[in-house]
Amino acid sequence: MTTPLDTVFAYHERTKHHFQRYAAGPGGLDWATQPDPFRSFAGSPQLALPLLGATTLQTRYADLYQPGAPAPHAFTLANIAALLELAFGLSAWKKYGATRWALRCIPSSGNLHPTEAYVVVQGTDGIADGVHHYLSRDHVLEQRCDLPADLPAETFLLGLSSIHWREAWKYGERAYRYCQHDAGHAIAATRYAAAALGWQARVLSGWSDADIAGLLGLDRDADFGDAEREHPDVMMLIGRNVAEPLTPQRAVAQAWYGQANHLSPHHAHDWPVIEAVAAACTKPETHEPAWQAPPLPDPLSLANQARASEIIKQRRSAQEFDGNTSISADTLFRMLDMTLPRAAVPPWDTIDWAPRIHLALFIHRVEGLVPGVYLFLRSAHLESKMRAELSGEFQWVRAEGCPAHLELYRVAEADARNAAKTLSCHQDIAADGAFSLGMLAEYESSLAHGPWIYRQLFWEAGILGHVLYLEAEAAGVRGTGIGCYFDDGVHDVLGIKGRWLQSLYHFTIGGALTDTRLETLPAYAHLKRE
Numbered sequence: 085m086t087t088p089l090d091t092v093f094a095y096h097e098r099t100k101h102h103f104q105r106y107a108a109g110p111g112g113l114d115w116a117t118q119p120d121p122f123r124s125f126a127g128s129p130q131l132a133l134p135l136l137g138a139t140t141l142q143t144r145y146a147d148l149y150q151p152g153a154p155a156p157h158a159f160t161l162a163n164i165a166a167l168l169e170l171a172f173g174l175s176a177w178k179k180y181g182a183t184r185w186a187l188r189c190i191p192s193s194g195n196l197h198p199t200e201a202y203v204v205v206q207g208t209d210g211i212a213d214g215v216h217h218y219l220s221r222d223h224v225l226e227q228r229c230d231l232p233a234d235l236p237a238e239t240f241l242l243g244l245s246s247i248h249w250r251e252a253w254k255y256g257e258r259a260y261r262y263c264q265h266d267a268g269h270a271i272a273a274t275r276y277a278a279a280a281l282g283w284q285a286r287v288l289s290g291w292s293d294a295d296i297a298g299l300l301g302l303d304r305d306a307d308f309g310d311a312e313r314e315h316p317d318v319m320m321l322i323g324r325n326v327a328e329p330l331t332p333q334r335a336v337a338q339a340w341y342g343q344a345n346h347l348s349p350h351h352a353h354d355w356p357v358i359e360a361v362a363a364a365c366t367k368p369e370t371h372e373p374a375w376q377a378p379p380l381p382d383p384l385s386l387a388n389q390a391r392a393s394e395i396i397k398q399r400r401s402a403q404e405f406d407g408n409t410s411i412s413a414d415t416l417f418r419m420l421d422m423t424l425p426r427a428a429v430p431p432w433d434t435i436d437w438a439p440r441i442h443l444a445l446f447i448h449r450v451e452g453l454v455p456g457v458y459l460f461l462r463s464a465h466l467e468s469k470m471r472a473e474l475s476g477e478f479q480w481v482r483a484e485g486c487p488a489h490l491e492l493y494r495v496a497e498a499d500a501r502n503a504a505k506t507l508s509c510h511q512d513i514a515a516d517g518a519f520s521l522g523m524l525a526e527y528e529s530s531l532a533h534g535p536w537i538y539r540q541l542f543w544e545a546g547i548l549g550h551v552l553y554l555e556a557e558a559a560g561v562r563g564t565g566i567g568c569y570f571d572d573g574v575h576d577v578l579g580i581k582g583r584w585l586q587s588l589y590h591f592t593i594g595g596a597l598t599d600t601r602l603e604t605l606p607a608y609a610h611l612k613r614e
């Protein structure tokens with residue numbers, strides 16, 4: 085009999101890209117069925133949200149990492165709107181010839197944006213108690229139902245769901261992975277936006293998928309009809325104090341509003357393995373003790389004085405690097421330091437599980453570090469296990485000048501540019517930056533705790549990616565998430581044989597070149613709103 089865990093292992097294997105064969109996809113893009121990037125619920129009451137003025141939020145990016153800074157902003161609808169804009173809002177429109185497409189504060193594989201965001205509010209002036217869907221294109225909330233939630237004072241719930249079809253349209257079977265990466269980016273983006281307001285944000289990791297779907301109305305067949313369904317991802321509690329436990333909200337709404345739009349007129353392909361892995365990864369209610377981050381020195385400092393909102397809105401993916409720009413070793417150390425969980429420091433304080441992902445870096449241009457392959461371990465006491473697991477030829481030399489709390493090892497001295505490029509589906513961006521990396525998850529041992537942990541591993545990878553995107557902007561360079569890489573090719577280069585470690589996401593950082601053929605237009609010029 086096939087268990088859910090077997091299904092997850094099988095999905096992961098069959099969606100690996102190999103040098104001689106990519107994971108099964110649609111074999112070309114069918115533009116006639118390109119999914120609408122915006123979900124909306126026709127007929128639901130709409131609430132236009134105020135836009136963040138240019139100077140409304142003074143919080144500096146560097147201060148996000150200082151516990152207690154900034155002081156909490158007032159718990160108002162305008163500030164909830166600011167959070168939604170900074171986390172999920174549009175950041176610009178791009179135009180090339182007659183084609184125009186939106187970019188958002190969060191990145192997304194293929195710019196397809198499978199993640200949808202909802203809020204559940206109670207007792208906030210200017211907005212009805214209930215569940216509301218955020219429509220980023222228009223910066224409006226669409227009310228889905230009236231609901232008397234039972235939330236702590238000055239908090240609200242933010243729920244995330246994924247529409248797998250959006251990614252599957254382009255990427256086929258591997259799309260489920262990308263939806264999870266994007267959910268991870270969305271978790272981090274939410275935490276950073278809350279931090280810019282001096283608020284906390286906590287993933288309610290005990291809730292079941294059924295709890296989330298029930299509260300957000302994702303299980304309402306009548307409202308979706310045959311429109312593309314949304315799968316529950318996570319529920320987060322946000323506000324001035326989110327420490328208290330919160331049991332799943334099971335109040336029943338009296339009435340629901342709105343009908344989900346169809347994203348594509350029809351689907352040229354079905355992807356049953358995505359349905360199967362999604363079912364196998366269904367999360368029950370759990371009661372795990374929260375993991376506590378070990379004490380660490382204060383975060384390494386950052387010279388950049390820019391406001392958090394500026395860094396968040398200017399974030400972009402580099403499409404090409406100059407093959408020349410280097411960064412200092414201190415800049416790299418700061419970036420790595422920000423990937424370590426610390427108590428009460430965003431974004432890692434939003435999740436309550438121990439780090440399960442470590443980094444294999446291909447260092448090309450970092451002043452003061454010999455080019456080569458490096459390993460960065462995000463939890464202590466792992467070196468001997470890693471040494472046993474990875475290539476016996478690796479040297480394990482502590483990186484020169486590295487602060488003692490950062491476990492960064494040079495394992496091979498090499499010009500790794502060609503290898504990095506080849507392993508990341510021959511993409512130049514993996515070779516032409518200052519460094520690129522693969523995220524190595526403790527895979528098999530983590531999944532033994534439940535098949536749904538598969539999703540959490542990708543979320544953690546997405547959070548890591550988001551930290552690196554923002555840190556790159558703050559350092560004056562630029563990052564790009566890389567979902568296309570040859571899984572077992574990476575494992576072979578690192579000497580990984582079994583399933584204890586698997587590479588789940590790649591990332592690259594360097595000096596970006598701008599595509600001058602593209603015109604950039606402001607995010608919300610189409611709205612007549614202040």
Ligand SMILES: Cc1cc2nc3c(=O)[nH]c(=O)nc-3n(C[C@H](O)[C@H](O)[C@H](O)COP(=O)(O)O)c2cc1C
Pocket residue numbers: 187188190191192193194195262265266269399400401402403511513564565566567568
């Ligand atoms: C999970 C994930 C995987 C991605 N994979 C790639 C990739 O393999 N190659 C690439 O050039 N960009 C990749 N990107 C970057 C996206 O193409 C980019 O986020 C999207 O086009 C939106 O642009 P923006 O990030 O500038 O807003 C990836 C992004 C994410 C979040």
